[in-house]
Amino acid sequence: MQPTFRKIVIFGAGLIGGSFALALRKAGAVGEVVGFGRSQSTLDEAKRLGILDRIGSDVASEVCDADLVLLATPVAQMREIFARIAPHLGAQTLVTDGGSTKCDVVAAARGNLGDKLAQFVPAHPIAGAEKSGASAAMPDLYLGKKVVLAPLPENSRQSVARVRQAWESCGAVVSELTPEEHDGVFAAVSHLPHLLSFALVHDLAQRENKDLLLSFAASGFRDFTRIAASSPEMWRDISLANRDALLQEVKRYADELYVIHQALQNNDAAKLEEIFSLAREVRSTWTQQ
Amino acid sequence: MQPTFRKIVIFGAGLIGGSFALALRKAGAVGEVVGFGRSQSTLDEAKRLGILDRIGSDVASEVCDADLVLLATPVAQMREIFARIAPHLGAQTLVTDGGSTKCDVVAAARGNLGDKLAQFVPAHPIAGAEKSGASAAMPDLYLGKKVVLAPLPENSRQSVARVRQAWESCGAVVSELTPEEHDGVFAAVSHLPHLLSFALVHDLAQRENKDLLLSFAASGFRDFTRIAASSPEMWRDISLANRDALLQEVKRYADELYVIHQALQNNDAAKLEEIFSLAREVRSTWTQQ
Numbered sequence: 001m002q003p004t005f006r007k008i009v010i011f012g013a014g015l016i017g018g019s020f021a022l023a024l025r026k027a028g029a030v031g032e033v034v035g036f037g038r039s040q041s042t043l044d045e046a047k048r049l050g051i052l053d054r055i056g057s058d059v060a061s062e063v064c065d066a067d068l069v070l071l072a073t074p075v076a077q078m079r080e081i082f083a084r085i086a087p088h089l090g091a092q093t094l095v096t097d098g099g100s101t102k103c104d105v106v107a108a109a110r111g112n113l114g115d116k117l118a119q120f121v122p123a124h125p126i127a128g129a130e131k132s133g134a135s136a137a138m139p140d141l142y143l144g145k146k147v148v149l150a151p152l153p154e155n156s157r158q159s160v161a162r163v164r165q166a167w168e169s170c171g172a173v174v175s176e177l178t179p180e181e182h183d184g185v186f187a188a189v190s191h192l193p194h195l196l197s198f199a200l201v202h203d204l205a206q207r208e209n210k211d212l213l214l215s216f217a218a219s220g221f222r223d224f225t226r227i228a229a230s231s232p233e234m235w236r237d238i239s240l241a242n243r244d245a246l247l248q249e250v251k252r253y254a255d256e257l258y259v260i261h262q263a264l265q266n267n268d269a270a271k272l273e274e275i276f277s278l279a280r281e282v283r284s285t286w287t288q289q
Numbered sequence: 290m291q292p293t294f295r296k297i298v299i300f301g302a303g304l305i306g307g308s309f310a311l312a313l314r315k316a317g318a319v320g321e322v323v324g325f326g327r328s329q330s331t332l333d334e335a336k337r338l339g340i341l342d343r344i345g346s347d348v349a350s351e352v353c354d355a356d357l358v359l360l361a362t363p364v365a366q367m368r369e370i371f372a373r374i375a376p377h378l379g380a381q382t383l384v385t386d387g388g389s390t391k392c393d394v395v396a397a398a399r400g401n402l403g404d405k406l407a408q409f410v411p412a413h414p415i416a417g418a419e420k421s422g423a424s425a426a427m428p429d430l431y432l433g434k435k436v437v438l439a440p441l442p443e444n445s446r447q448s449v450a451r452v453r454q455a456w457e458s459c460g461a462v463v464s465e466l467t468p469e470e471h472d473g474v475f476a477a478v479s480h481l482p483h484l485l486s487f488a489l490v491h492d493l494a495q496r497e498n499k500d501l502l503l504s505f506a507a508s509g510f511r512d513f514t515r516i517a518a519s520s521p522e523m524w525r526d527i528s529l530a531n532r533d534a535l536l537q538e539v540k541r542y543a544d545e546l547y548v549i550h551q552a553l554q555n556n557d558a559a560k561l562e563e564i565f566s567l568a569r570e571v572r573s574t575w576t577q578q
Binding site (some may be wrong): 010022115126139146147148163180187188189190192193194195196197198199200201202204205206210212213214215216218219220221222223224225226228229230231233235236238240241243246247251252253254256257258259261264265269272273275276277278279280281282283284288289 | 291295314344411415432435437460473475477479481482483484485486487488489490491492493494497499501502503504505506507508509510511512513514515516517518519520521522524525528530532535536539540541542545546547549550553554558561565566568569571572573575577578
């Protein structure tokens, strides 16, 4: 039986791209996997680990007959890749990505894919791990994890269905949002909390008595600030990539904080309890899906 | 051999008071434990569980010959208890407490203990558990945990040493801060993070699309908001009890947030990376003590 995807091409053979290839292999859904990337050592390792069948040398000849191209590089590199592949994409070749912001990736695609735009179905796999690189890739990374597709108005239903099929073959639970919805949702539930956690630790870090303060920090602080140990470069890029939605969220949050400040200032016990109670009710009934 | 504390009296036989009694018993450091409290059923249960030897009926006759009195009620009830015990405290009877704020408890003591003030050595055990009540009490609750003493200028060195001995007998690691230092430290590393976590969830909870938002929340959100499931009543009381220090912290944090907002607004990648990097460095080298 022919595999669902005869040939896929991966740009970036690290955790996201490598795991995608391994998952499709495990599902028997892919024939050949060809990889491109900036780091020769990552590509060599990916080949050694069985992620890649071949390391590509000529983009044009590889993407012209591929069934699917995955962009799994940092988002900042995608613009250039769109430009490189656009002239050579086969008529049946679909493109998807693994970027954690969507409006900026869509803008890069619109600016560089030309008349191949309809072949690009944006995606965001909500999966990560402490480690990165080809050696961290694993076939089960996406198993039971969410992947958000953010289709374009130009996409055909057939193209969206086929990209969905690829991610579902990796074991992911796929849902769809518009790129704008996607960025708004993740600004609120992921990007803002990261910013707030960085902000708290940064504020403490600048104080003369920071060692005293940190010596009395306990489990509440530990959990609240866990995400402040995340990669500064990655979060700088995500923050700027999703700048507009994130600025709105920061503004909203500052307003919320002002309300609490006023309640405290006015010794308004009822207001504080009302705010804390609604938060507790919502948080304690929430379960991670 | 005589136990270190021949007789102790506990106001509030729940998690904090009950564990204190059980720990001293386990250490062989206490003779008799007498309890008072608002809830007869808690007292009955504490007696049944071996926390109390007797349920007290007359405060005057119990506190006049006690070695140590522990106030382990909500902070809001301590003012009244200080007033009740003041006229009857024996000359050798020491008093300590388990409140999580200190300036307000000290103010209540100053206003109500009269010439017995020097006998009160304020304390804050940094220990808690998911559960509360007498049934949650355990002899090892304080083992290896921090207890902050916040001595008054009026305390004799001897009195401070003896109260320290009681908490150390429970297995705690005791340190000393002034009441003002204590409240400043905990506003920064505990009370502010709780407020910020409540604020984030409360903001999301009020939105029309809150179910959509929460369906995409993941492990970063989970950890950041764990403390937003804390008791609204308790955190209302702590926030108001430590209002002045907490207002300062909220103000500082709002300033910090404004700096980040401006960096984002100005697309200042270097500034964002600088902030995130310092936070990451401090958070990733911090270990809970």
